[in-house]
Amino acid sequence: MIEGARAGFFRHAFRGLGPGAVALIGALSFLMVQPGVAHAAPQATNATVETPDPASITFKVRATGDADIASAIVNYKVLSPDGNVGGSLRAEVSGRTVDASVTLQTNTNERYIPTGTQITYAWTVTDKNGASVTTPEATMTFLDGRYQWQSKKRGQVSVYWYGGNEANADVALNATVASIADNETLLKVKVPYDVRVVVWRNTNDAKAAQRSRAATFDQQVITGGSRVSPDVLHIYDPLGGFEDVARHEAGHIVTKVAGDGPFTSLPSWIDEGTAVYAQKDPGGYRPAIERAIKADGTTRLRSMAAPTNQPGQVDIFYGQSWSTVKFMVDTYGKDKFAAIFKSVKDGAPIDEALEKNIGVDQDGLYNAWRKSVGLKAIDFPPVPKATSIAGAQATQQPLGIPTSVTSAENTAGGAAGAQAGGPAVSSTTAIAVGGGAVVVAAALAFFALRLSRKKA
Ligand SMILES: [Zn+2]
Numbered sequence: 001m002i003e004g005a006r007a008g009f010f011r012h013a014f015r016g017l018g019p020g021a022v023a024l025i026g027a028l029s030f031l032m033v034q035p036g037v038a039h040a041a042p043q044a045t046n047a048t049v050e051t052p053d054p055a056s057i058t059f060k061v062r063a064t065g066d067a068d069i070a071s072a073i074v075n076y077k078v079l080s081p082d083g084n085v086g087g088s089l090r091a092e093v094s095g096r097t098v099d100a101s102v103t104l105q106t107n108t109n110e111r112y113i114p115t116g117t118q119i120t121y122a123w124t125v126t127d128k129n130g131a132s133v134t135t136p137e138a139t140m141t142f143l144d145g146r147y148q149w150q151s152k153k154r155g156q157v158s159v160y161w162y163g164g165n166e167a168n169a170d171v172a173l174n175a176t177v178a179s180i181a182d183n184e185t186l187l188k189v190k191v192p193y194d195v196r197v198v199v200w201r202n203t204n205d206a207k208a209a210q211r212s213r214a215a216t217f218d219q220q221v222i223t224g225g226s227r228v229s230p231d232v233l234h235i236y237d238p239l240g241g242f243e244d245v246a247r248h249e250a251g252h253i254v255t256k257v258a259g260d261g262p263f264t265s266l267p268s269w270i271d272e273g274t275a276v277y278a279q280k281d282p283g284g285y286r287p288a289i290e291r292a293i294k295a296d297g298t299t300r301l302r303s304m305a306a307p308t309n310q311p312g313q314v315d316i317f318y319g320q321s322w323s324t325v326k327f328m329v330d331t332y333g334k335d336k337f338a339a340i341f342k343s344v345k346d347g348a349p350i351d352e353a354l355e356k357n358i359g360v361d362q363d364g365l366y367n368a369w370r371k372s373v374g375l376k377a378i379d380f381p382p383v384p385k386a387t388s389i390a391g392a393q394a395t396q397q398p399l400g401i402p403t404s405v406t407s408a409e410n411t412a413g414g415a416a417g418a419q420a421g422g423p424a425v426s427s428t429t430a431i432a433v434g435g436g437a438v439v440v441a442a443a444l445a446f447f448a449l450r451l452s453r454k455k456a
Pocket of ligand 1: 248252272275
C-alpha cells in the first residue's frame with residue numbers, strides 16, 4: 001500500500017453499461033434523492049484499486065457532499081463461471097470530504113481469491129440527508145502489485161507475465177490454447193468462458209499468491225502450477241517446463257467443464273489421469289508407476305477418489321491415474337471415455353458411469369488395467385451401490401461460503417524430491433488442481449446430499 005501502490009493499480013475499465021444507460025440511471029438516482037427540497041447528491045470520484053500484494057485488495061474513493069458524508073460502501077463481485085460471489089465493505093467516514101478506503105483480505109482461512117480473478121465493484125456514497133450516488137460498475141483483474149504485469153490474449157485465453165518472462169508466457173499461452181482444444185476434442189465439450197493464465201518466473205515469486213498448504217507437504221512436493229479456479233491457471237515452475245505444466249492445468253479446465261455437475265464431481269484418478277494424459281509426456285510419473293507395478297504396489301482405484309496427501313506417494317498416484325486413463329482411451333475408445341465424463345456430469349456416481357459406458361465398475365476397471373500391465377486380478381468383495389459424490393471435498397471458498405463441491409483438492413503432483421534416497425528431481429512437471437468459487441446453489445445441494453448419507 002506504500003511502495004508498490006502504483007504498480008498495484010490495475011485496469012479498472014468501466015464497462016457493461018452503455019453511456020445512455022449510465023445517464024439514465026444517473027438521472028433516475030438523481031430523481032430518487034430529490035424528495036422535495038433540493039440538495040445536491042454527494043459526489044464519488046477518483047475510484048481506484050490497489051493490490052500491494054496477493055493478500056489484499058484496497059478500494060479507494062473520494063466522497064464530497066454539501067452535507068457530511070454518512071456512509072461510503074463498496075459493493076464487489078468476484079466473478080466465476082461457477083457463479084459470482086459478492087460482498088460489501090463499509091469505509092470509516094466523517095466530514096464533507098472523505099478519502100474513503102476499505103481493504104478486502106484475499107488469502108485467509110475463510111477466503112481465498114486467487115490472483116488472475118476478475119472482480120467488479122461500485123461505490124455507493126450517501127450523505128446525512130440521505131442523498132446518494134453510485135459509481136458505474138468497474139472491472140479489475142486482481143494481480144500481485146509487487147510486479148509489473150503485462151498481458152496478451154489469444155482466442156479465449158489471456159496470459160499475464162512480468163519481468164522479461166514473455167517467452168515463457170508465450171509457451172504457457174500456446175500450451176493452454178492447444179491443451180484446451182485437444183481436451184475439448186477428447187471430451188466432446190467446449191469451454192464456454194474465457195481463461196486467464198498467470199505466469200511467474202519461479203515458484204518463490206508465486207508463493208504468496210498460493211493458498212497456504214501444510215508446510216511439511218509444501219517442502220516435499222515441488223509444485224509447478226495449479227488450476228486455482230475454473231477459469232484461472234497459475235504457472236510457476238520453469239524447471240518442470242512451462243509447456244507441460246500449462247497443458248496439464250488446462251486439461252483440468254476442460255475436465256471440470258466435461259465432468260463436474262451440480263451434484264457430482266470427478267474422482268481424482270480420472271481428473272488427474274486426464275490432466276497428465278494432456279501433457280506431451282508424463283515425465284517422472286511414468287517411471288514411478290512402472291516401479292509400483294513391478295513391486296505390485298499399485299492402489300485400488302476406488303481408493304483414489306481424492307489425491308494422496310502423502311508426498312512420497314504423489315508420483316505413483318499421478319502415474320497410476322495417467323496409466324489408467326491411457327488404458328481406458330486405448331481400450332474402450334475416445335467416444336466411451338467422453339461418455340463417462342458426461343454421465344458423471346449428469347449426476348451418475350463414477351461406478352454407475354463406468355458400468356453404463358464400459359461395463360465395469362471401478363474394481364472391474366482396476367482389474368482390467370492390472371491384467372494389461374501384467375498383474376493378477378484381485379477378487380474384491382462386492383461394493384454396496386455408491387450414493388456418494390466421488391471426489392467431493394470440503395474446500396475453502398472465496399468470500400465465506402462455508403464449503404462446496406470442487407473437482408479435487410489443491411494437492412500438488414510432480415517429483416517428490418525430498419524422499420530420502422529417492423531419485424534426483426528430474427521431471428518436476430507438477431501439478432495441482434484447486435477448487436474455485438462455486439455456485440451457492442451447488443453448495444446448498446451438496447449440503448442437502450450430505451445430510452442424506454452417512455459416509456463417502
Ligand atoms: Zn492436476
